[in-house]
Amino acid sequence: MVHQILFIIFGLICVAGAINLLVQRHPINSALSLVVVMSSLALIYLLLGAEFVAAIQVIVYAGAIMVLFVFVIMLLNAGAEERTKGSHIALLMGVPAVTVVACVVGWIMVSQRHEFGEVGISPTNFGKTEAIAQLLFKDFLLPFEITSVLILIAIMGAVVLGKKES
Amino acid sequence: MNTVDLKTYILVAVIKIALVIFILLTGVAYTTLLERKLVARIQNRWGPTRVGPFGLLQPLADGVKFILKEDMVPDSVHKGLYILAPMLALAMSLIAIAVIPFGESVAVRNLTLPLQITGVAHADGSLSDINIGLLIILGATSIGVYGVALAGWSSNSKYSLLGSLRASAQMISYELALGLSLVGVLLLAGSLSLRSIVDSQIQGGRWLGFLPHWYIFPQLIAFFIYLMAAFAETNRIPFDLPEAETELVAGYHTEYSAMKFAMFFMAEYVNMFTVGCLATLLFFGGWHGPALPFLPPILQMLLPVFWFALKVFFFIFLYIWIRGTLPRFRYDQLMAFGWKFLLPLAIVNIIVTSFIVAWRA
Numbered sequence: 001m002v003h004q005i006l007f008i009i010f011g012l013i014c015v016a017g018a019i020n021l022l023v024q025r026h027p028i029n030s031a032l033s034l035v036v037v038m039s040s041l042a043l044i045y046l047l048l049g050a051e052f053v054a055a056i057q058v059i060v061y062a063g064a065i066m067v068l069f070v071f072v073i074m075l076l077n078a079g080a081e082e083r084t085k086g087s088h089i090a091l092l093m094g095v096p097a098v099t100v101v102a103c104v105v106g107w108i109m110v111s112q113r114h115e116f117g118e119v120g121i122s123p124t125n126f127g128k129t130e131a132i133a134q135l136l137f138k139d140f141l142l143p144f145e146i147t148s149v150l151i152l153i154a155i156m157g158a159v160v161l162g163k164k165e166s
Numbered sequence: 167m168n169t170v171d172l173k174t175y176i177l178v179a180v181i182k183i184a185l186v187i188f189i190l191l192t193g194v195a196y197t198t199l200l201e202r203k204l205v206a207r208i209q210n211r212w213g214p215t216r217v218g219p220f221g222l223l224q225p226l227a228d229g230v231k232f233i234l235k236e237d238m239v240p241d242s243v244h245k246g247l248y249i250l251a252p253m254l255a256l257a258m259s260l261i262a263i264a265v266i267p268f269g270e271s272v273a274v275r276n277l278t279l280p281l282q283i284t285g286v287a288h289a290d291g292s293l294s295d296i297n298i299g300l301l302i303i304l305g306a307t308s309i310g311v312y313g314v315a316l317a318g319w320s321s322n323s324k325y326s327l328l329g330s331l332r333a334s335a336q337m338i339s340y341e342l343a344l345g346l347s348l349v350g351v352l353l354l355a356g357s358l359s360l361r362s363i364v365d366s367q368i369q370g371g372r373w374l375g376f377l378p379h380w381y382i383f384p385q386l387i388a389f390f391i392y393l394m395a396a397f398a399e400t401n402r403i404p405f406d407l408p409e410a411e412t413e414l415v416a417g418y419h420t421e422y423s424a425m426k427f428a429m430f431f432m433a434e435y436v437n438m439f440t441v442g443c444l445a446t447l448l449f450f451g452g453w454h455g456p457a458l459p460f461l462p463p464i465l466q467m468l469l470p471v472f473w474f475a476l477k478v479f480f481f482i483f484l485y486i487w488i489r490g491t492l493p494r495f496r497y498d499q500l501m502a503f504g505w506k507f508l509l510p511l512a513i514v515n516i517i518v519t520s521f522i523v524a525w526r527a
Binding site: 002028032035039051052054055056058059062063064067068070071074075077128129 | 172244247296297298301302304305308309311312315316318319327330331334335337338341345358
């Protein structure tokens, strides 16, 4: 019961943050809305019992990455954006497409609802730090290492590009 | 899982929160006095002496002054964010305290109350706390950066903006070193829960037969890195560039006055406390200390809290001592120190520690 109430609260905050992200005209406000979205996502992970993922979501996404976003916006001193009228293609294609996708997803959810299991705090080791460590460093060691090499390459690329300009 | 019902749990939690915040903010107020007194002593002055005996009522007078001062909001600030920023800074620094255990537990009637806001007592009398306590502290600190960053930006002033740019760059850089310095301790303890980290320091016997089994001894390098990074995270001298008064007036809180300024001030000091508590828990055996069997039972119960407070006091003292002693870093020195010295050192420490842990296992 408490779980459901909390889920609804954080779900609503999350959606409200996402809408606010689009509506706001100033980049800083949009970035902060994204922080709200990410933090409430973290709380939803926490409700599922995935505590480690929740903490990492806050530290890495809401903390480090978004602080960098805000930092860059502050550094460039970006002002409020001007609104355009919007393109006709977006209006003609985008709105029907979104409606169709939303309808399909909703229809699947409703018609197949008996197929879905319930998710709650599981008594097992699911989502605990040890379980994730087992997965990352034992079962999926190779993909994990390859991903880290990929990120390293991206960092080096950024350094090279940064050097070139000066 | 927990033995008490929800209503009792919430009631107890609210009482604990109120108590902790009251004690903490009183502590913060008196730390300012301690700081003024100590720095004065270091500089061969008296410090505040006029309000009350030895100036003991000075924090009270300061508090009254902050509350009664006119709350100025400059004309061209971004008002929403300008008001949000100090609240965010203070709230996040207080959230971090919620996961810190101050001692074992106290028994009130038939309830076992862990001395920790988020602690839970089980039916068999054992205590547990959040598995990811340490990560919550790191998370709260990383969100707290927004308080400082937004304060500077929303003030719409050069000095504030420069201060907050410095602050966010500095806090992101040193958060890495801070987080990595803790990994060594985590490898030895095998848990992220602060309570089990403390327990694992007590169950381990003694180093070399006489030293307590505190993690400071095997993790001296990690402690050094932690201490440096913690000074930078809390924007204290010698890393107080975000508010370097000789260059930036007062940095990110230049445009703030009255209670809003006081909130930044409180946030900074609460962060000092958090950092001190964390160092106590991770490196200095938490609330454990020599037993004093001659004390009456009621004092026996509070003895762990006393040891804890004493260790935290040591760190607060160290903070002030260093403030009175060291000059400020230059900005490039600060960045080079963080990225080129502390970070590699922390990584080397992790590698060596993991090899030793793997070899012993």
